[in-house]
Amino acid sequence: MFGGAFDPPHWAHRALAETALKQLGLDRMHILPTGQAWHKTRVLIPAEHRVAMCERAFAGLPNVLVDQREIRRDGPSYTADTLAELAAEYPGAQLFLVLGADQLLAFKTWVRWQEVLQCATLAVANRGVNIGAEAVSDSQVEQDLSGVDIPFIRLDMPLHNLSATAVRAQVHGKSRRYPDLDVLVPEGVARYISEHHLYRHAT
Numbered sequence: 001m002f003g004g005a006f007d008p009p010h011w012a013h014r015a016l017a018e019t020a021l022k023q024l025g026l027d028r029m030h031i032l033p034t035g036q037a038w039h040k041t042r043v044l045i046p047a048e049h050r051v052a053m054c055e056r057a058f059a060g061l062p063n064v065l066v067d068q069r070e071i072r073r074d075g076p077s078y079t080a081d082t083l084a085e086l087a088a089e090y091p092g093a094q095l096f097l098v099l100g101a102d103q104l105l106a107f108k109t110w111v112r113w114q115e116v117l118q119c120a121t122l123a124v125a126n127r128g129v130n131i132g133a134e135a136v137s138d139s140q141v142e143q144d145l146s147g148v149d150i151p152f153i154r155l156d157m158p159l160h161n162l163s164a165t166a167v168r169a170q171v172h173g174k175s176r177r178y179p180d181l182d183v184l185v186p187e188g189v190a191r192y193i194s195e196h197h198l199y200r201h202a203t
Helices: 011-024 047-057 079-089 101-105 113-119 164-172 187-195
Strands: 002-004 029-033 064-066 096-099 121-125 153-155
Touching: 002 011, 011 029, 011 096, 011 121, 011 153, 029 047, 047 064, 047 187, 079 113, 096 101, 101 121
Parallel strands: 002 029, 029 064, 096 121, 121 153
Antiparallel strands: none
């Protein structure tokens, strides 16, 4: 599974999905837009927009499913619950949780993180990819994960100096509109942002 705010999904998110599909040989990847995230402080745009953008951002990738269970869940949404559901749906399957390096470094702050490790193998990008709602900027260099004391697989993806925060800021600042927004996000996402006038106000 690959979960996140996706507010909006951008090229680094797609690159991470492509890398995970290829390197892990996944039969299926569930893309899970965040519901009521327990740790969020910023209000996300409505879920229907984030789902629609995910459908466009990951279009054309094999075996990818945009899964809405977390946004439909009442109350706070926890990764441990989602993984337990997926384990029941795919009995006997090896499950992977795709993360950015920034998330791995904060992993032990997650609610019931031990249960997450029992359900899935962590597959971690060699850098932060702003999967979380509050990341400010993505690093263009690999993060040092040598001190991490939990097991994980490293995903070797291309480096992207890109963040959802930066995308929102550029739209709000009117420095980018479709079609030139597609250097930051896939074309379908750029078109959707422009057509629905998203991120015009500061968040």
